Amino acid sequence: MLSEFSLIALFILIVMGFATTLVLIPQALKKIGIVPSKPSEVKYEPYECGLETIGETWVQFKIRYYFYALLLITLDITVIFLYPWAVELKNLGSSSLGVIFSFIGILAVGYIYAWRKGALEWK
């Protein structure tokens, strides 16, 4: 049973080895002098479209963005399901209408729940 996963372990090893090599090759080439290295202060500063950074570069984003992103994804998926349905509506007949409405209904329950819980309010 466990040996079935040995291939995956091997895969992980290969991936890690590959990633490490890719990081190390330029470093090694830099050591030999093949890759030019001209460090300067400006070069190591954060890139902000050529402007100087004002304040901290590493800022924290509000966790509430996460809720919005999550709700948006559900909406996105609804659209992805609706689109092929709409294209094939003629062939599927009127019975598909009920199916799709129950699908939207299930999602709507979730949405209304989130709404009532105040997930859409910015606090």
Add this chain to the structure above:
Amino acid sequence: MEIRTDSTSLDIDRHEGNLIKELRSSSTKPVTEPSGWLSEDLKRNIFLTTVDNVLNWGRKSSLWTETAFTACCTFEFISLSSSRFDIARFGMEVLRSSPRHADLIITAGTLTWKMAPQIKRVYEQMAEPKWVIAMGACGITGGIFADSYSVVPGYNRILPIDVYIPGCPPRPEALLAGIELLRKKVEKRSFLQG
């Protein structure tokens, strides 16, 4: 003067103005691109030449362009990068929005002194080795705006230019010719130059 998050917009404007003034007064003469190495007869052995060939082949086949396009010449560049002229043939179709990925800057457009510090900073943040193509009359001398108080009279005031392409704007074919020239230049580089 330091800029902080609580600086007023007046402070920021003043800081920016000072930067521009500084850059302007310090770049009255064109920067010359050191081209001595092009005709250099370095005694090279076979190993070095082979390494150079491989490196330069890689470099010239993946000249990734930084998107720092300031004015109308850009449209000729856009035309060049789309299917009709197809710079994907040279491995150049990847336009990078970060200087960390780019090794070529094509100066498509008029440069004003207000934008100059930004372009210079982007150039300084690019990875080595880096190349600059001055595109269009504005890129070379400031073009029809050369007399203006606000226009940089040629990108060579702030950047070392490798290839100049005249025209207002240069046709995509001219740009292709310029890119060919740059590729020839890249081929001649030896890694001993650092």
